[in-house]
Amino acid sequence: MSPAPKTDATARRHARGRRMSPAATAVTASIAAGSLALATYAATAGSGTSEDSTADLRASVGQFSPTVAADAVAALSTTAATESTGMFAEARELRAQQADEALGVSTGILGESVSTLREQSDEISREMAAERAAERAAAEKAAEEAAAERAAQEAAAAETAAEEAAAEEAAAAERAQQEAADRVAAEEVASRSTAREAAPAPEPEPAPAPAPAPAPSGDPRSIAQSMLGSYGWGQDQFGCLDSLWQKESGWNPSATNPSSGAYGIPQSLPASKMASAGADWQTNPATQISWGLTYISGRYGSPCSAWAHSQANNWY
Numbered sequence: 001m002s003p004a005p006k007t008d009a010t011a012r013r014h015a016r017g018r019r020m021s022p023a024a025t026a027v028t029a030s031i032a033a034g035s036l037a038l039a040t041y042a043a044t045a046g047s048g049t050s051e052d053s054t055a056d057l058r059a060s061v062g063q064f065s066p067t068v069a070a071d072a073v074a075a076l077s078t079t080a081a082t083e084s085t086g087m088f089a090e091a092r093e094l095r096a097q098q099a100d101e102a103l104g105v106s107t108g109i110l111g112e113s114v115s116t117l118r119e120q121s122d123e124i125s126r127e128m129a130a131e132r133a134a135e136r137a138a139a140e141k142a143a144e145e146a147a148a149e150r151a152a153q154e155a156a157a158a159e160t161a162a163e164e165a166a167a168e169e170a171a172a173a174e175r176a177q178q179e180a181a182d183r184v185a186a187e188e189v190a191s192r193s194t195a196r197e198a199a200p201a202p203e204p205e206p207a208p209a210p211a212p213a214p215a216p217s218g219d220p221r222s223i224a225q226s227m228l229g230s231y232g233w234g235q236d237q238f239g240c241l242d243s244l245w246q247k248e249s250g251w252n253p254s255a256t257n258p259s260s261g262a263y264g265i266p267q268s269l270p271a272s273k274m275a276s277a278g279a280d281w282q283t284n285p286a287t288q289i290s291w292g293l294t295y296i297s298g299r300y301g302s303p304c305s306a307w308a309h310s311q312a313n314n315w316y
Contacts, residue, residue, distance in 0.1 A: 266292025
């Protein structure tokens with residue numbers, strides 16, 4: 001390891017230690033002279049009393065100037081004081097320099113700590129901002145999905161309503177078409193009747209075979225069940241007929257639809273069409289049933305076919 005570099009104060013102290021002031025040089029010379037005198041005295045004095053020896057020694061030392069020695073010592077004290085003051089000043093300067101260096105190090109550490117804390121704070125802020133952005137995105141996505149689901153439900157409801165409206169419109173159109181056909185048929189019948197009245201009476205023809213007499217009065221269901229065979233139907237058709245007319249009128253000969261005016265057990269529209277089956281069509285269940293079975297046979301072929309149509313279209 002290389003030695004630590006010396007500071008300017010240390011270099012100055014070493015330089016001062018290497019040179020000597022004039023006073024110190026004088027004192028050193030006096031000491032050297034004294035030492036020489038003592039050495040000379042020691043070499044020449046070999047006998048005598050102690051008092052003589054002391055006197056001789058003082059005389060030997062006195063050969064040199066006591067004033068020079070005293071001045072040198074005084075100068076040395078002043079120089080030492082000056083140098084001590086300089087040393088204290090240099091020590092204070094060194095301590096101040098060391099304090100500045102320590103303060104610089106502390107300031108650097110504090111600056112690094114503040115910078116680190118600021119970076120950590122910025123990182124936390126960025127993370128929190130990212131989390132808030134993710135939460136907003138999730139909320140927006142959930143809102144979009146909910147809106148899409150509501151829109152799909154509304155579209156499905158609208159489609160269902162449109163289908164129901166179309167079905168009702170088709171049923172109304174079919175009913176109107178049937179009513180128009182009935183009116184045309186009635187007009188044709190009336191036209192033929194008018195033509196027959198205006199034409200000359202034809203020659204009498206043999207009377208046709210009488211139609212089967214209506215079943216005796218009684219329960220309308222029993223009457224209808226007894227009349228199925230005359231139309232070529234088996235008893236298996238009665239269940240469909242029962243469901244059909246139960247739905248239409250409840251088997252009530254006086255049932256009247258307040259909206260359309262349909263009347264009787266088979267709900268004839270118009271009600272007067274049942275007059276073709278008998279003059280008592282308004283009150284006689286057998287007459288109404290006879291007309292209704294004739295209508296079902298000509299239009300649908302069987303009660304079960306009529307019942308299927310009613311289930312699909314809510315009318316027959």
